[in-house]
Amino acid sequence: MSSDDRNTPSPQPPPPRGEGEKTSGADVAGRSGGTQSDAVGLAPLSEEGVVGGTLGSPSRTAKGVGGLGSSPHLPPPGQPVLRVGGVNHYFGTGDTRTQVLFDNTLEVMPGELVIMSGPSGSGKTTLLTLIGGLRTLQEGEIEVWDAGRGDYRKLRDVSEDELVNVRRLIGFIFQRHNLFDSLTAMQNIRMAQRLKENDVGDYDQNARELLTYLLLGEKDLTSKSQKSKFYNKPAALSGGQRQRVAIARALVNRPKLVLADEPTAALDANSGLAVVTLLQELARPRPGADLQKLVRSAEEAGENGRLAEWQLPLLKKVASEHGTTSLIVTHDARIMNLADRIVHMERGRIESNVVVAERLFVRAGLRQSPAFAAILPEEQEKIADQVLIGVHPDEPVRPDQLAANPGRVRVFEAGAVVMREGDPVNAESEFYLIRRGTVEVFRAVDGLPEKLTELGPGRYFGEVALLMDRPRNATVRAATRVEVYAVNRATFDKFRSVSRPFIDRVLANFRPDGGPRG
């Protein structure tokens, strides 16, 4: 960093003077003086997702994954339920040996709804089968959390017997239901229940409640009585009903990991909504008010489907345990819109692994900055994707995640200086968006540091020096442990050029002459 004002160096972080937080970068910038603090965002805080100077973490606050806490069924806080590391896979042998997966790495946190996307043949199914222990892992590592053992089960170099143990941890939903034709719906579910060892409870009741919730019981959506399908064999069920039985079979043991292939493809809107809501509720508890909104008239529901009032208490009952993670291959927009993480594969590689909440968080943060606000959403997305690390902004970044995504997030311990007033800008200079923690902004006034403001998650700093190509005009110090997304100079300049006309107008505000700089 270079100094914004080479004549007034400020070698030590100035102690705070005790002023309160300035509420807006614009206030600090002082439209007349061109003394906009480099540390403070320019945009008004009325942008989407920005409340009171910080960005909310929309999905997490609403969905409350963090609220899962440290359940004995879940991995330790911050640890994933599934780890995939450096996975390669080959089909065939000898001359016909063909590599179909290339160095795939992925972590999935408890309670996430993960959508696997990608064209046919991109390797998502192969990866799913490896995760499920349905194939032998050839290269790389896969670890699945075993709640019963309180430890991870590794899938590399293990016996078939161990793979079977892994399969028992997972609920599989296949596009083709693959129910036993000779067994009734209840018996098909019992096939899965039988494997849950040392369980207590009424198996039949459990299965009945699940089937009833999925509209195969004695009540239909309008609360009218209907003949239950409990004892129907698959031949006497429609395609959608079979699929719901298969879903019930996959979920009846309340697995902590669900692998699903187009689980809602054969379902009508109402059944599809019931399934999706169940998967969400198994992931994490939702406020009753949210669920209540799904109880609506057919006209209101349209193609989105609706739930019956009687389904809500049943949903809470059948989904009394939470933290279920679902990896779903689907093209169903109803599910895609609810995804916590979208993993996109191309030609055997994970091309992107996006935590939706993180992307929203970063995009909303970027939009606050005039440097990025004007560019097209797609361009904003590109910048966001260059700093994303695949970790929910509510979750602290682990050192291994930092190492795996070098340069994207920087971590400063409390008291550390993020940038210093007067530091020159150069090729290594960066623009920052606060991910977690709080920073204090100081500027030297009469040789003494004056605290201008405190900035929290979702706020940005460091763009003025990059825009003006002049030294930093303030010192930013970590008030707590701080994690910041870092947009490097090259990226900044690249997108700056895209939004040049707007930036020129912005710059005009900072120059005494008011004219654009060349």
Next chain:
Amino acid sequence: MTPLRLAWANLVHKRTRTFIAGAGVAFAVVLVFMELGLLGGVGRTATMLYDKLQFDLLVTSSEYLDVSRTDAFPRARLAQARAAEGVDDVLPVLFNVATWRAPAREGLFGNPIPAGELMSINVIGVPPDQIDRVFVTGKDGVFASTEEARAAREKLTPRDTFLMDRRSKPEFGDATKLQQIPLDGKGDEIVRVNGQRARIVGAFELGTGFSWNAMLMTSEETYSRVTMRPLGTVNFGLVRLKPGADPLVVRERLRAVLPPDVTVHTRTEINAQERRYWLRLTSIGQFLLVAVVLAVVVGVIFVYQMMAADIRNMLPEYATVKALGYRPPYLTGVVLWQAVLLALFGFVPGFVAALGLYRVATDYGGIPTGMTIESALGVLVLTCGMCLASGLLAVRKVHTADPADLF
């Protein structure tokens, strides 16, 4: 859901398929039962005569091959044997083949077959006054009672009189009706043995088999006259021992004192020799043994085909079971239970059908087939083994069910 319940559900669900598979198993069971029945018939044929004769030791010609080729030996050997220590008595039995003039009868489809067809019939000659000591009497005996045996003695005393086996094949004529025909015949009805006049005066129970289709019993004199065999030779010597005499010791004693033109057998020895001859040395025994093996092989292949097709159809379900977390032994259990249930489904009708066919074979074929607990249990075990073998072959297919293919 235990493997047995799932196997049962699979079979019950696909009733038509199960019925066909069960029918296939039943067919194999019937085949096995029939081959075993015929094989048993051969065994029974082998010892049928000896089972109905009373003896502790049996003297035969040293040229004796089997009951249908006994060869004769001098009657004097009987007296020599009788003199040996431990021997109570020795009774002669003459045994040979003659021609029989068949009476008029109806063919299988009711077509009349005129009298006069010549057939081969066996004739057994015994001293009439010893008849109740020669043959077993009572239940399952040649005569139902000693009284009946004694009555037979009276009947056989006149020359040219014969008793006829009631269980002779039907084409030889009905023993009761034949008794109505006088010595010189009645019109077209006439009885001739080796072309000589004869009269049926009564009946006895022996049975037929692979060695003979009908049997006549007569006195030694009539036997000699009809067969033109000298009375100085006999075919069997029935040795009865004194109480407490050890058959093996006496056998050795007799072998020592009798010339080498005869040999002495215990009952066990002669029965074993006969069975060995019929089952191992004759082509019919070998054929039936091979047929049993073939029936089992056919059954294995049939059941395997049915089960393999069934498993092929259910591979996705089996793959799902694997994906759910069931271990391979569970699937093996399902397939093997299915095999055992199929075996039972097939065995019951096969067993019932075999009982009926045994009756037909015995009544109309003259083959002494019979269902025994041992053979029923044996075939049940064999059927289960056959289906389990099929199951074990088919179970490899189950293990090819790849849960990875489900996605």
